[in-house]
Amino acid sequence: MASPADLLYSKEHEWLKLDGDVATIGITDYAQSSLGDIVYVELPKVGATLEQFGNVGVVESVKAVSDLFTPIGGEVTEVNVAIEGDPALVNREPFAGGWLFKLKIADAAQKSALMPAADYDVLTAS
Amino acid sequence: MTTVNLRRTPLYDNHVALQARMVEFGGFEMPVQYAGVLREHDAVRHRAGLFDLSHMGQFVLRGAEIGEWADRLTVNEVATMRPWQARYNLFCGESGGTHDDVIFYRQEGDEWLLVVNASNARKMWGILQAHRRPGITLENHHGTDALIAIQGPRSVEIVGRLVAPSERESIVGMRYYFCARTSVAGIPVLLARTGYTGEDGFELFVANDDAVGLWDALLEAGVSDGLEPCGLGARDVLRLEAGMPLYGHELEEDITPLQAGLGWAVKFGKPVFEGKVALEAQRVADDYARIAAFTLEGRAPQPRMGYRVYAQGIDVGEVRSGAVGIGTALIDPSAAKVGSPLEVEIRDKRWPATVVKLPFYKRAKT
Numbered sequence: 261m262a263s264p265a266d267l268l269y270s271k272e273h274e275w276l277k278l279d280g281d282v283a284t285i286g287i288t289d290y291a292q293s294s295l296g297d298i299v300y301v302e303l304p305k306v307g308a309t310l311e312q313f314g315n316v317g318v319v320e321s322v323k324a325v326s327d328l329f330t331p332i333g334g335e336v337t338e339v340n341v342a343i344e345g346d347p348a349l350v351n352r353e354p355f356a357g358g359w360l361f362k363l364k365i366a367d368a369a370q371k372s373a374l375m376p377a378a379d380y381d382v383l384t385a386s
Numbered sequence: 387m388t389t390v391n392l393r394r395t396p397l398y399d400n401h402v403a404l405q406a407r408m409v410e411f412g413g414f415e416m417p418v419q420y421a422g423v424l425r426e427h428d429a430v431r432h433r434a435g436l437f438d439l440s441h442m443g444q445f446v447l448r449g450a451e452i453g454e455w456a457d458r459l460t461v462n463e464v465a466t467m468r469p470w471q472a473r474y475n476l477f478c479g480e481s482g483g484t485h486d487d488v489i490f491y492r493q494e495g496d497e498w499l500l501v502v503n504a505s506n507a508r509k510m511w512g513i514l515q516a517h518r519r520p521g522i523t524l525e526n527h528h529g530t531d532a533l534i535a536i537q538g539p540r541s542v543e544i545v546g547r548l549v550a551p552s553e554r555e556s557i558v559g560m561r562y563y564f565c566a567r568t569s570v571a572g573i574p575v576l577l578a579r580t581g582y583t584g585e586d587g588f589e590l591f592v593a594n595d596d597a598v599g600l601w602d603a604l605l606e607a608g609v610s611d612g613l614e615p616c617g618l619g620a621r622d623v624l625r626l627e628a629g630m631p632l633y634g635h636e637l638e639e640d641i642t643p644l645q646a647g648l649g650w651a652v653k654f655g656k657p658v659f660e661g662k663v664a665l666e667a668q669r670v671a672d673d674y675a676r677i678a679a680f681t682l683e684g685r686a687p688q689p690r691m692g693y694r695v696y697a698q699g700i701d702v703g704e705v706r707s708g709a710v711g712i713g714t715a716l717i718d719p720s721a722a723k724v725g726s727p728l729e730v731e732i733r734d735k736r737w738p739a740t741v742v743k744l745p746f747y748k749r750a751k752t
Contacts, residue, residue: 296619322619
């Protein structure tokens, strides 16, 4: 599927949606499809301060453990508790119900290191 | 990866057309999944799944003395097998460690089929060659004969539709761990009531040239039953749940059948066989690290090969296989009793687990 145009993307296949100074973060459809059935997600703790592109958790599929990176820095304000009980939600709705965590961003200028949807789709098509 | 010249089975193009994700396994490019591991697992448990296992090593053995010859090289009994019977067995070294776990299929007259793991096929061919003697001929069919498995509760009915009416009753009624030469969809096969999933089903040994025709015929015949192509990812979960060992995990050159919980397959009553002295000593001492099955409590990450295992704070061994909530570990005997509490270390955190009896899954008897 084409990546939603209202999101920003990292080379590590995370997406970010900005609403004021709150960023919602997840992994892309390309990422969930490459991983296969997701069976466990380890998320950062609410209140934790994350550096942009830092390793903040893991996403596990049946076959592999993959590091989770944050596309932007800030303080974690919320994590998606629904995926604790139902990790496959990330497979089913990577851009919607399968979001991973929210951050109060530290520096909006960090956005410039991310890609728009068109560039991300070119990256994953190659 | 790019420097290795990977082999392909005759079904390679079918897998690509079915949008399989291909990975290296045992020197072959094999499908690890099609629609998804969990969905394929569900198909096998409730309907049926179709597997390409053409990477497995197939050796044809001929000679009047095969049974007696193989009895000296393996831990289980071979000569006592009846025509058209199949039997699980293991080849061990002098130290008792396992070269491979295999299945012998006895056919008519002096002909046998020996099926070995893909990753061990070269080694096993070398071992057989080293023990070759007059009156015994060995043919290596690895990569030149194909193997397709159909597994799951609907399998027998699906295959039954593709055999001649006159043979249907005997095929459907074939006993577990028996085999027959027959035709399926008009294609000559060795049809065996064996498998590696814990479900009923068949394995079909077929010439490479006939593999695509057989695969397509089975998929078409089973479509209304929910038959789905299944990859090695689902197969690994299915076999683990069924308590079946996987070479490289529960078995290794330095893991004996006794350690792997396969003592039932070691026939100490045989006068002599490779590894007997060492295995007898190990059995008597009974102090060896062994494979224990465990379940993890609550919602834990998936245990994986090499993760450390603790009992009362002491490192007692390591995980050898894992799926969601379950696994096997090679641990000290003091920690391996059913019901014993364990902890599995996953990324610096220890998760509570309990030793349980294998298998994790046993199908209801029909």
